[in-house]
Amino acid sequence: MSARVERTVPVRRIKTDQIIVNFDAERLKAPFLLRCGAILIDYILVISLPIISILISRATGVPDAKLLNNEFTNVGWLLMILLLLTNQIIFPLFSGQSIGKMLTGLRIVGIEGNASSFRQLIMRHLVGYPLTILTFGLGFLFAVLNKKGRALHDLIAGTVVIYGKKVEIKK
16 A cells, blocks of 8 residues: 655746837827816715715704714715725726726826836825825826826826727737
8 A cells, every 4th residue: 555645836826017019108198088087987986975975864864963973974984085095096006997997998007008006006196196186286287288198196106097908918
């Protein structure tokens, strides 16, 4: 009687970066109105959670003085913050798109066409967007005036928003 022992070695998956060959930001830049539409979709989704929770609180008879600060609306505010973080950081980190960008076919990429990094997304959303808003939206107009379609937050983060789908080249 012989005993045979086999040992299995776990297989590691190799993560490959997808880079667009002959990337041309001017040719692939996202149209300004489509970018506005994507931002509008994101805004509607995020702001709808606290509004719905306030409306439900109102319908259940919560007094006006406690309408913005009760258990139900606090859950709505918390869900809004979670959706905002997920939509602005986590989704773009994995797919390069927020929900609005997914629905409109836009994608956030680095200047060279590679996937945007965590640092770029943090710079874009936590530094660039507030600066764009502090300029009363003038930072968004950079996308209209810039040949590559880059807004102020894109210039700060080293990103560009393109209109296109991910294409895998098989060898």
